[in-house]
Amino acid sequence: MTETPDTTPAPQPVALPEPTTSAPRPGQLTFTAPRRGKPPRHLADLTPAERKDAVESLGHKGFRAKQLSTHYFERLVDDPERMSDLPKAVRGQLVSDLLPPLLTPIVERKADDGQTMKYAWRLHDGAIVESVLMRYPKRVTICISSQAGCGMNCPFCATGQAGLTRNMSTAEIVEQVVWAARALRRGELAGGSDDERDSDRETPLRVSNVVFMGMGEALANYKASIGAIRRLTDPAPDGLGISARGVTMSTVGLVPGMDKLTAEGIPVTLALSLHAPDDELRNELVPINTRWSVDEALDAAYRYFEATGRRVSIEYALIRDINDHGWRADLLGEKLNRRGRGWVHVNPIPLNPTPGSKWTASRPGVEQNFVERLRSAGIPTTIRDTRGQDIDGACGQLAASTA
Ligand code: SAH
Numbered sequence: 001m002t003e004t005p006d007t008t009p010a011p012q013p014v015a016l017p018e019p020t021t022s023a024p025r026p027g028q029l030t031f032t033a034p035r036r037g038k039p040p041r042h043l044a045d046l047t048p049a050e051r052k053d054a055v056e057s058l059g060h061k062g063f064r065a066k067q068l069s070t071h072y073f074e075r076l077v078d079d080p081e082r083m084s085d086l087p088k089a090v091r092g093q094l095v096s097d098l099l100p101p102l103l104t105p106i107v108e109r110k111a112d113d114g115q116t117m118k119y120a121w122r123l124h125d126g127a128i129v130e131s132v133l134m135r136y137p138k139r140v141t142i143c144i145s146s147q148a149g150c151g152m153n154c155p156f157c158a159t160g161q162a163g164l165t166r167n168m169s170t171a172e173i174v175e176q177v178v179w180a181a182r183a184l185r186r187g188e189l190a191g192g193s194d195d196e197r198d199s200d201r202e203t204p205l206r207v208s209n210v211v212f213m214g215m216g217e218a219l220a221n222y223k224a225s226i227g228a229i230r231r232l233t234d235p236a237p238d239g240l241g242i243s244a245r246g247v248t249m250s251t252v253g254l255v256p257g258m259d260k261l262t263a264e265g266i267p268v269t270l271a272l273s274l275h276a277p278d279d280e281l282r283n284e285l286v287p288i289n290t291r292w293s294v295d296e297a298l299d300a301a302y303r304y305f306e307a308t309g310r311r312v313s314i315e316y317a318l319i320r321d322i323n324d325h326g327w328r329a330d331l332l333g334e335k336l337n338r339r340g341r342g343w344v345h346v347n348p349i350p351l352n353p354t355p356g357s358k359w360t361a362s363r364p365g366v367e368q369n370f371v372e373r374l375r376s377a378g379i380p381t382t383i384r385d386t387r388g389q390d391i392d393g394a395c396g397q398l399a400a401s402t403a
Helices: 048-057 064-074 088-098 158-162 170-185 196-200 218-233 255-264 279-285 294-308 326-339 364-376
Strands: 104-111 116-122 128-135 140-143 147-149 164-167 209-212 247-251 269-273 312-318 344-350
Touching (some): 048 064, 048 088, 064 088, 116 170, 128 147, 128 170, 164 218, 170 218, 209 218, 218 247, 218 255, 247 255, 269 294, 294 312, 294 344, 312 326, 312 364, 326 364
Parallel strands (some): 140 209, 247 269
Antiparallel strands (some): 104 116, 116 128, 147 164
């Protein structure tokens, strides 16, 4: 928890609080996001039934809600001029009340020959978040943020070092994907296909995968994040119609949040950021481990697999001479196999060193040895690729440095 000194004077009302957050002390965990002005209400915050109520309480016919949803989620349109099925007189009000602008793009940068795009967004109160859109041969993945900053304070992660500014709303989370979907429709993401048929493709690309691996710990912003999952996966026009299997929820291992997600029964992929198989090291690398240990987090991950049948991913950033020892690969394999076979795969990723970090990526031979030891224990293991390194868009580098 963030501690507030007793001497704090009574808070004065401030119109627009500064998006600055003080850096956390080593190991300090922040679960409660600072309270700031709420982002404006948006269609994507609401369930279909709530949208109907909202439209009716503005004095319009309930079916207008479906029309608006079709514009936003299916046509990806929020410009009243393009909503010709809505009477001119009501368009303006419906759009200003239910489709207010939430994200202002402040930086758009291309990398990897135009196959990767990084976006930095300014939110209504000046907080800044980032997303990264990546084209692969057979899929398009967007890495989205769920909080401005993060309270989990992992010492190798740029976002963790900056602290938690605030939770994002459901619609702010969803809008990142809608913006990306629009960019794809405009053909803004280049190349990336081995598929012959692709060269004369007539239908535009679609977002096939969404990973909650940008800024923030989504399970610490549970309600908004689960709302976003619903909006992403609900079939159009209620939502974007992305397959749940294409959505990955990544967590430091907040066990109660993992269990809640298990109970939702949505077959998204769960990724657990483990980074060490032993509590001693993990307490340092992923401070939440002091609350929920390696075994407790793995048990919760296994329960997720049991309930959903979805194979869980274990994330493991390989840090030179810190967590990349052969014995740690063996211990990880042992702990995973102890719980069962075929329920998990491991995604090692070379550490992306953050500015000023004392740590760096493992040597290639060491990385290979780590992978081979896991594979020989029967654990499917694939090195995760790192995209967007030249634009500070790579994993763990997302920080509000773009302001
Ligand atoms: N809060 C979520 C999402 C964080 S970002 C979570 O912890 O899972 C997604 C992944 O990137 C996590 O596995 C995180 O540990 C990892 N990561 C963070 N910084 C990194 C870095 N500098 N190099 C490699 N991976 C990093």
